[in-house]
Amino acid sequence: MARTAGSHSDITGPRIREAALHLFARHGYNAVSMRQIAAQVGVQAGALYNYTPDKQTLLFDLMQHHMTTLLDEYAQIAATQPATQNATQPAPARLQRFVRFHIGFHITRPDEMFIAYMELRALTPENFARIEPQRRRYEDQLQSILDAGVASGAFSMPDTKIATLAVIAMLNGVNTWYRPGGRLSQEEVEALYWTMVQKAVGA
């Protein structure tokens, strides 16, 4: 049916965020105009302002949602017990879960991930200050796993802070090449990186 002037819709909001997500990821925040976003949704540019006060808020909301989902979903995964114990889990099991979660989470959200680390500098200072601690909080959880593993003797590495950054960087790299339907399945990718991470931390 042809798009008319009168009304609809309940789903324009989500479609705007979807279009912005895709376009920001593909071309970069500053290279995308409100007109382009509107065109992709099928409305005029002015209509976007019924859903967002401005372009910057649109970007911030996308990032905020991504980080919140990341933290929430990891909290659930981390809380899941491996069915045998309810004591504190050993560091290698926790690390494996982190690695597989991180890859799985990001591999299924390439656009969100791309924006989350490429468009940080497009945020206003105030918005940046609200996103950055969330990312820090996520990375700190990896470091606590590495610290625990070193303390228990399960891992061996010269510097857990640097190792944290190295592992995150290595895992984030997956999104630069992984494509669904490619040579490797998600399960295979997770297994390969888990093997490499395990070795890297001296497990």
Next chain:
Amino acid sequence: MARTAGSHSDITGPRIREAALHLFARHGYNAVSMRQIAAQVGVQAGALYNYTPDKQTLLFDLMQHHMTTLLDEYAQIAATQPATQNATQPAPARLQRFVRFHIGFHITRPDEMFIAYMELRALTPENFARIEPQRRRYEDQLQSILDAGVASGAFSMPDTKIATLAVIAMLNGVNTWYRPGGRLSQEEVEALYWTMVQKAVGA
């Protein structure tokens, strides 16, 4: 001395590239205007076009120069013999040299590196097609080291292609946190990452 209209200078060209490099790295290609670049140099916007036909060429030239320097300097390093032999060097020695070179090269050129991998999508398709093979050529040299190491039994990893990408991603991550004068010296950073890479490839 005050900037005058009449003439100078021989060094405006380099200063333009320097300013563009810094501003592109800091704010992103699309967020930087020709007027901003001109202001940083201390000329008017129109004067920039005595040195570059357009903004896109300015970006391309910066990237091209970076990639050419990278390949040239690595070629020199790779050709250097460890003083004892002139036979083919063992893979672990070659890998160590690669890791230290990669970190050292990029750590001293944070702006160039930032642009080289964040602004690829700001290139026109034609320019991208000229840059991409250079990056590929560089990464292929790492993979050939890993392949040689696996063949000789010095390394052990399930997939050298993925390992190549993983190592590159891990090493590139250094530039997200390293700052001169920080907790770790360049030598210490190189040593830490060499340890982690060594383990990751099963050396």
Next chain:
DNA sequence: GTCTATATCATGATAGAC
């Protein structure tokens, strides 16, 4: 809720004086 129309401003690039 969406449209059309518009205010306001910044952009990349060019022309011509000096």
Next chain:
DNA sequence: GTCTATCATGATATAGAC
């Protein structure tokens, strides 16, 4: 080689009709 001035375009955001 740089300046001033300007063109043509496209940007974000708003106002008011429907």
